[in-house]
Amino acid sequence: MNNEASSRVSLLRSSSDAATRVFATILTRSPISRADVARFTGLSQAAVTKAVTPLVAAGLIDDTLDSRRHGLPGRPASPVAVVPDALIAIGIKVNPDELVGVACDLTTRVIASQQPSLSSNEPAAVIDAIVDLVRSLEDELDGLGNRLASIGVSVSGDVDTSTGVVRESTHMGWTDVHLGTELASRLGQLVVVENDVRALTIGEHWFGVGLGTASFAMVTIGRGIGSGLHLNGEVVEGAYGVAGEIGHLPLTSPDKICACGRRGCVEAVAATAAIVATVSAAHGRPLTVEDVVALAHAGDPAATAAFNEAATVIGTAIASLVNLVGPEVVIIGGEAVSNFDLFEERLLAAFAEHAFGTAGRCRMIVRPHTFEDWARGAAATAIRSLVA
Ligand SMILES: [Zn+2]
CATH class of the missing domain: 3.30.420.40 (ATPase, nucleotide binding domain)
Structure with a gap:
C-alpha cells in the first residue's frame, strides 16, 4: 500500500469508536447534515465536528458542499459527504x-x-x-x-x-x-x-436495500441456497463462522443426499444442480440449466415438478428463518432469481403456510443480483x- 492510501487507512484504523461511527454514517448516507450524523450516531454536534475535522484534512470527507444544492433543509446544516475515490x-x-x-x-x-x-x-x-x-x-x-x-x-x-x-x-x-x-x-x-x-x-446493509431497515435477511437461491442475517444493526457472523445456512436445514426427505454429504438438506432438492439432476434423470439424458428452465416454461411435467418441489422447500426454509429471527424484510437474491416466476407461487404459498402468526407480515423483496x-x-x- 502506498503513502496516500496508507495514511488514510491508518487514520481510519486508529480512529476512536465515535469517529468510526461518524465515518461509517457519512459513508453510507452521503450527503448528510451534521445534525443527522449526530442523530444517527447518538453523539453531540460538537463531538461530530471533532470527529469530522481530521477526516476532512485527510481528504476522506468533503465539507464544502452547498447545503441548498443537496436539498438538505435547515441552517447551519453543514452537509458532509464521503469523497468516493479517496x-x-x-x-x-x-x-x-x-x-x-x-x-x-x-x-x-x-x-x-x-x-x-x-x-x-x-x-x-x-x-x-x-x-x-x-x-x-x-x-x-x-x-x-x-x-x-x-x-x-x-x-x-x-x-x-x-x-x-x-x-x-x-x-x-x-x-x-x-x-x-x-x-x-x-x-x-x-x-x-x-x-x-x-x-x-x-x-x-451498507449500500443497498438493507440501509434504513432495522433487520433483514438476505436469502440467495441458485447454485447454493444461503442466507445472511442483519439483526440489531449487525451482520450475524456466527460465533464459529457459520450462521444462516438455511440451505442445510433438514427439510426434505432423508433419502435425498446433499452435496455437503448430509441427508435431507434444502439444497439436496433446491440447488440448481439438484433440480437439473432430477429433471435429467426423468428424461434419461443429461440436461443443462437452460434446458431445464426451457422445459419448465414449456410446461414439461418433470421440470415443473422439480421446480415446484424446490420452491416449496425454499419457502418452508424462509418461513423457518423468519419464525426464528423475525426480520423486517427478506431480500431474495441469487442467480436463480432470473427465473423467479418458476418459484414464486409455490414459494410464497409454503411461506404463508409455515410463517407463524405475525411473522407472516415480513415483506419479501426480489433482487436480481448479478455476479458483479x-x-x-x-x-x-x-x-x-x-x-x-
Ligand atoms: Zn447440505
Whole structure:
C-alpha cells in the first residue's frame, strides 16, 4: 500500500469508536447534515465536528458542499459527504469455474470489472488467479491505483473471517484453506475473506436495500441456497463462522443426499444442480440449466415438478428463518432469481403456510443480483474492514 492510501487507512484504523461511527454514517448516507450524523450516531454536534475535522484534512470527507444544492433543509446544516475515490477497494467472488472481480470506490461504485475463468479449483491455482486478477484490476485504475486500501474475497461455505481460513467449501471442494494469510503476503495488502452470502448481506446493509431497515435477511437461491442475517444493526457472523445456512436445514426427505454429504438438506432438492439432476434423470439424458428452465416454461411435467418441489422447500426454509429471527424484510437474491416466476407461487404459498402468526407480515423483496453484485459485496466487506 502506498503513502496516500496508507495514511488514510491508518487514520481510519486508529480512529476512536465515535469517529468510526461518524465515518461509517457519512459513508453510507452521503450527503448528510451534521445534525443527522449526530442523530444517527447518538453523539453531540460538537463531538461530530471533532470527529469530522481530521477526516476532512485527510481528504476522506468533503465539507464544502452547498447545503441548498443537496436539498438538505435547515441552517447551519453543514452537509458532509464521503469523497468516493479517496480510497479504492477490490472485491472478488470466487466461483468454482471463474472469478468475478471489481474495483470500487468507497460507495461501491464499480470502476473496473473482470471475470476470468478458472482452469482448476486447487487452492494454489485459485490463489495464483486471484493475485493475477488483483494486478490486472490495478492496471485499470490509472491514477487511482495508489489508493487501493483493501481487498475482499468471498467464497461459499464455512469461512472464518477473523483468520481468513476457508474451513469448508463444498462448491470449491476446499477444506482448511488459509486464503487470507496467503493472499495478504503475496499482495502486500489488507485482505478480508468472507462467506459469499454474508458479503452480499454486508453490501445490502451498507449500500443497498438493507440501509434504513432495522433487520433483514438476505436469502440467495441458485447454485447454493444461503442466507445472511442483519439483526440489531449487525451482520450475524456466527460465533464459529457459520450462521444462516438455511440451505442445510433438514427439510426434505432423508433419502435425498446433499452435496455437503448430509441427508435431507434444502439444497439436496433446491440447488440448481439438484433440480437439473432430477429433471435429467426423468428424461434419461443429461440436461443443462437452460434446458431445464426451457422445459419448465414449456410446461414439461418433470421440470415443473422439480421446480415446484424446490420452491416449496425454499419457502418452508424462509418461513423457518423468519419464525426464528423475525426480520423486517427478506431480500431474495441469487442467480436463480432470473427465473423467479418458476418459484414464486409455490414459494410464497409454503411461506404463508409455515410463517407463524405475525411473522407472516415480513415483506419479501426480489433482487436480481448479478455476479458483479456479489463481487461488490466482497468489496463492501473490504471497505467495512477499514472502519470496523
Ligand atoms: Zn447440505
